[in-house]
Amino acid sequence: MDIAADLSIMYVLYIIDKDCANGSIVWDRGVGCHFFHGIPAFQHSASSSGRERRQQPRNKAFSSSSSVAQVQRRIICGAAYVTDGDTITINKQQIRLFGIDAPELEHPYGKQAKWAMVKLCKGQTIQAEIIESDGHGRSVALCTLPDGRDLSAELVKQGLAIDWPKFSNGKYRHLEVAGVRRKLWLADARQRGRMDIWAKFEANRQGQSR
Template sequence: MGNILRVLYERCVEPITSEESGSLGPHGVSAATIGVSALAHDLFNFEITSQVPEGLNQHVKSSRKAQANWYRKISEAWRQARPPPNTAEEATRLIVETLKGHQKADVEGLLAFYGLPLPHTIVQISAGVPTSLPEGVLFEMQTLPVDARAVADGDTITVYVSTDSPRESACVPRDVQEAAVQRTQARAERNYKEADALHKKIINAGYRVINLPNNEEVLARKYRIRLRGIDAPEGEMPYGEESKQELLKLVQGKSLRILVYGEDQYGRSVGDIYSNGIFVQEVMLKKGGAWHYNAYDQRLELSTWEREARAKRVGLWAAPNPEKPWEWRKDRREGR
């Protein structure tokens, strides 16, 4: 447990620049990193010393003994999380769920101590992972952890699925299998030029050899995924970059469950995406990161989530009259 927390702490803490130095929290890290990194640091320290951080008494009313009980519970919940929280919202959800039987003022005080968002500012998730495959699903996939570079915009990502999975193992082309074996042999012989050439052949066939954190290599198939039912601003449009970053926060480093319903005209698999049990399209709509693409998906809940974001004027709805991405693309095609 301690090692997990230490690694997360070291990963989250970023160097503090002179521009950031004026906005430091109680742990001496920048405002951008204070939440998750400081909490990870204190949980790691608690595992070693059983001591809660100094200064917490200024934010909560309960005794030090009660505070220690919180940290024990949070440490256990953190250990069981797969993967552990990596964003401020994920950390808030974990704390709120773990301490849901405790005083509201204490929970909010603990969140404030770490600069984490309060519960009422977090998007409330109503849709969970289906317990059975919904009608219309062609197949489902469980991806390898998603790389940051895989997110093209707010509604399209590239994922990889291990060929060890039953569905994939049955359809790997023979030449790809042979190239993967030959590449392993070439690397063992330190013939890296040949290994690189073989990997290029694998990539051109729609596969890739992925290096996992445990130094294991796995052959994986590439899929481009179009998020079903939403349409995000294009990168050149207002709020295009913000939409992309919102999706990135939801999927980066996560192994996703994707329910595939079909394929679009560009060869992308169209599907619903679940990240740590969260329906990604729901969050994107509720945060104003995308439009409901009702020309292709008439689900009433998607329309409801878009209306909620419009009413709150969050995300792209902060603009008085945001341009519809499908109209923007049409104008570009027609040279307007």
């Protein structure tokens, strides 16, 4: 039985490695595995984005306090199209980076955050472990580079995003550069529920554009 379990683990790691290179959906955490003549095999079904291995459907939990729905964890890999500092698209699936808050494109440092993310993702196969969905229908994922670096952490370390403890439990707070919350004051205001500051900024911006 120990040998069979080892073979199962080795097979899973091989599939993840192999399929990440092909940019397909590769694995659901907790997926059931059975043995066929001593060889581990997975129940799988075809999908438009590639092979997909799924576990049996489970009830989704929803947290009204965070407006985030819990979903089955799965991993997708592929090239990333960058929308802004904390939003990317892989295999036509929009993904919100886990645990951080980057400025909107029209906000101060918004474009810098986007292009920093473009530089990180360019030419790379990004692995996204989808852990939940947000109130805007986007998948929330822990995204990593092939060398294991966390995209959320990298942007925070560059001073172009801040930790969002409501969702991250403070995972990235220690990486924030000095003074970044004054620099990214609109993102900080959103976290503190001060949307009146956003409204004032938008009113001033629209007035200046006339």
